[in-house]
Amino acid sequence: MRCLLGIALITLAASVATAQNATPVPNPVPDAATHPDTVTGVDAFLRGDYTRAAELLRPVVEAWPSGASDGAAAFFLGSLYDSGLGVPQDRVRACALYERAGTGSGPVGALARSAAAALRGTLSPLESSDCVMLVSVGTGHRFQPALLAVADDYWVSIDLRSSPSQEVVGVVSMRGKEKRTTIAMPIMSGMVFFPIEFTELQVTGVSPGSRRFVEVAAWVPSEDRNWNLTWTIVEVVGMDLVPVTTRFLSTVAGPVPPDDLSLRLRELVELRTNDAGEAEWAILGPDAEHEVIETAAMRRELNQRDQRRKAAGKGTKSNTRRDPGRAPSLAYADADGCGDVLMYGWTAEQAEWIAIRANKDALQLSTAPRTFDLAQPQVDIEVVTDVFQRPHGTWGKCNDAVMQAEDEQPQTWRAVAGTLTIQLSRPGISAQRPGQYRTSVQIDNAEFVGPSGERVRSPRPIRMTAVTGPGLASEP
Numbered sequence: 001m002r003c004l005l006g007i008a009l010i011t012l013a014a015s016v017a018t019a020q021n022a023t024p025v026p027n028p029v030p031d032a033a034t035h036p037d038t039v040t041g042v043d044a045f046l047r048g049d050y051t052r053a054a055e056l057l058r059p060v061v062e063a064w065p066s067g068a069s070d071g072a073a074a075f076f077l078g079s080l081y082d083s084g085l086g087v088p089q090d091r092v093r094a095c096a097l098y099e100r101a102g103t104g105s106g107p108v109g110a111l112a113r114s115a116a117a118a119l120r121g122t123l124s125p126l127e128s129s130d131c132v133m134l135v136s137v138g139t140g141h142r143f144q145p146a147l148l149a150v151a152d153d154y155w156v157s158i159d160l161r162s163s164p165s166q167e168v169v170g171v172v173s174m175r176g177k178e179k180r181t182t183i184a185m186p187i188m189s190g191m192v193f194f195p196i197e198f199t200e201l202q203v204t205g206v207s208p209g210s211r212r213f214v215e216v217a218a219w220v221p222s223e224d225r226n227w228n229l230t231w232t233i234v235e236v237v238g239m240d241l242v243p244v245t246t247r248f249l250s251t252v253a254g255p256v257p258p259d260d261l262s263l264r265l266r267e268l269v270e271l272r273t274n275d276a277g278e279a280e281w282a283i284l285g286p287d288a289e290h291e292v293i294e295t296a297a298m299r300r301e302l303n304q305r306d307q308r309r310k311a312a313g314k315g316t317k318s319n320t321r322r323d324p325g326r327a328p329s330l331a332y333a334d335a336d337g338c339g340d341v342l343m344y345g346w347t348a349e350q351a352e353w354i355a356i357r358a359n360k361d362a363l364q365l366s367t368a369p370r371t372f373d374l375a376q377p378q379v380d381i382e383v384v385t386d387v388f389q390r391p392h393g394t395w396g397k398c399n400d401a402v403m404q405a406e407d408e409q410p411q412t413w414r415a416v417a418g419t420l421t422i423q424l425s426r427p428g429i430s431a432q433r434p435g436q437y438r439t440s441v442q443i444d445n446a447e448f449v450g451p452s453g454e455r456v457r458s459p460r461p462i463r464m465t466a467v468t469g470p471g472l473a474s475e476p
Contacts, residue, residue: 035060035070035073037056037057037059037060037073038056038057038060038070038072038073040056041053041054041055041056041057041060041073041076041077042057042072042076044056045076045080049086050080050085050086050087051086051087052086053076053077053080053086054077054080054086054087057073057076057077057080058077058140060073061073061074061077061097061100061139061140062138062139062140062256063140063255063256071100071101071102071103071104071106071108071109071112072101072108074097074098074100074101074112075097075098075101075108075111075112075115077097078093078094078095078096078097078098078101078112078115079094079115081093081094081097082094082098082115082119091119091122091123091127092123092127092130092131092134093134093139094119095116095119095120095123095127095128095131095134096131096132096134096135096139097139098112098113098115098116098119099112099116099131099132099135100112100135102115102116129161130161133160133161133166136166136187136189137160137166137187137188137189137190137191138189138190138191140190140192141160141191141192141193141218142192142193143160143168143193144193144195144196145157145158145159145160145196146158146195146196146198148198148212148214148236150212150236153173153174153175153176154173154174154175155172155173156170156171156172156173156198156212156214156236156241157170157171157173158170158183158196158214158216159171160193166187167182167183167185167187168182168183168185168187168216169181169182169183170182170183170214170234170241172236172238172239172240172241174238174239177239179239179240181234181240181241183214183216183232183234183241183243184232184243184246185216185218185230185232185246186220186230188220188221189221190221191218191219191220191221192218192219192227192256192257193216193217193218194216194217194218194265196214196215196216197214197215197217197265198212198213198214198215199212199213199214199215199271200212200213201213201271201272201273201279202273203273203277203278203279204273204277205276205277205278206278206295206298207295207296207297208277211235211279211293212235212236213233213234213235213236213244213271213279213293214233214234214235214236214241215231215232215233215271216231216232216234217229217230217231217232217265218230219252219257219258222251225253225254225255226251226252226253227251227252227253227254227257228248228250228251229248229249229250229251229252229257229265229268230246230247230248230249231246231247231248231249231265231268231269232245232246233245233246233271233281233293235293235296237296242296242299244281244293245281245291247269247281247283249268249269249283250268267284267285268283268284268285269281269282269283269284270282270284274290274292278292278293279292279293280292280293281293321389321390322351322388322389322390323389324387324388324389324410324411325411326387327387327413327450327454327456328352328354328385328387328413328448328456329347329352330354330385330446330448330456330458330459330460330462331347331460332345332346332347332352332354332462332464333345333346333347333348334346335464335465335466336466336467337439337466337467337468338468339468339469340359340360340361340468340469340470341356341357341358341359341360341365341422341424341439341468342355342356342357342468343355343356343357343439343441343464343466343468344356345462345464349391350391350392351387351388351389351390351391351392352385352386352387352388353385353386353388353392353410354383354384354385354386354462354464355382355383355384355385355386356382356383356420356441356443356464357381357382357383358380358381358420358422359380359381360424362380363380363381363422365422365423365424366424367423367424367425367426368423369421369422369423370421370422370423371419371420371421372419372420372421372422373419374415374416374417374418374419374420374443374446375416375417375418381420382414383414383415383420383443383446384412384413384414384415385412385413385415385448386410386411386412386413387410387411387412387413388410411450411451412450412451413448413449413450413451413456414448414449415443415446415447415448416447416448416449416455417445417446417447417457418443418444418445418446418447418458419443419444419445420441420442420443421441421442421443421444422439422440422441423439423440423441424437424438424439424440425437425438425439425440427469435469435470436467436468436469436470437467437468437469438465438466438467438468439465439466439467439468440463440464440465441462441463441464441465442461442462442463443458443461443462443463444461445457445458446458446462
């Protein structure tokens with residue numbers, strides 16, 4: 001290593017002296033390969049002022065994108081980290097700087113490639129992997145690993161890793177068990193990270209208690225030499241790091257991003273509790289935006305519902321035709337809802353749908369069950385079943401009219417007898433939309449009449465449960 005460094009010094013000394021003695025050019029535009037600070041930094045290196053050399057060379061190397069092509073700055077800064085002169089020794093960073101300098105031509109490129117090969121042979125597999133990651137991401141990323149101690153036997157660590165690809169990784173350890181989760185933060189060359197933030201909120205809403213969040217933010221460079229501020233939030237739930245949101249907050253122009261990282265982030269965003277006692281993220285300023293963060297229980301319920309429906313959808317065949325004049329089966333596999341109140345359900349093959357409409361306010365629906373006689377016509381209640389020729393997997397479409405297929409009209413059957421019982425839960429089952437509630441319906445001894453006057457009676461009670469209420473219009 002000393003031999004390689006000596007050759008480099010001899011090779012570059014003349015060019016440094018020539019650059020120092022040259023007649024200054026008014027308002028020069030520095031080229032990446034001959035940046036003035038590179039010349040001055042190498043001169044400081046030659047004089048043995050290693051601290052000053054590092055101060056001059058580091059900004060040149062970390063500047064994006066010009067620093068990637070300044071091989072001399074990368075090589076000499078790498079030698080400082082390799083030997084621990086003027087900076088703490090960091091052989092992984094030295095390896096990455098040698099690799100970057102080795103992409104150039106000329107004597108510095110050749111020497112850097114030799115130095116990189118010699119150093120790689122002394123690194124562990126993990127150190128070699130991190131060297132590759134630094135070559136890709138850049139040595140100016142400012143990422144600092146972070147550790148959150150939740151309890152004596154419960155902690156969360158956040159780190160930047162290169163295997164199997166460059167990624168921000170969280171590890172949750174609880175009672176001797178560990179779980180690794182990749183955090184969905186886009187990794188790009190030249191990006192600059194903010195310090196990792198751990199935020200704990202005491203909520204009093206739907207599910208009172210402590211909620212813990214991890215915030216990862218970074219300035220990400222774009223091809224047009226702008227910097228885009230990206231903010232990613234995950235929630236610590238048991239052994240899991242659950243994604244909450246990723247937002248793009250701001251764009252600035254310039255060779256480097258703003259330096260007041262943590263201060264600037266808190267000027268733009270925050271995690272907080274709202275007036276209802278629920279956790280929410282908020283974007284501040286003129287384009288203010290905020291959203292309540294769903295509880296783990298609600299996310300689990302929605303995920304289970306979606307998985308169940310996805311599995312059910314695989315069992316349907318859209319090209320299967322059935323007799324449109326058939327009587328309805330009145331056996332429904334799943335249900336959804338919206339508004340105050342519309343419930344709708346569908347059979348397993350999705351070729352038959354039932355819709356139950358009830359005016360919540362007019363009927364004074366509440367947490368106490370109310371029963372209505374379907375044989376007595378009411379303008380505030382309607383129960384109909386639509387029978388289609390083919391399956392129609394179109395969950396979540398709430399309309400004032402019965403759900404219609406785009407290419408066919410269903411055969412509609414109307415309930416003319418039986419009893420309908422409706423019961424609502426208390427509002428607040430969803431943290432994101434606190435006005436929503438769970439609606440349960442049961443139809444006993446139901447009798448439906450078809451378009452030609454034929455009748456069919458349900459051999460069993462029809463039961464359905466779904467979330468309804470304000471904020472549910474066209475999506476479940």
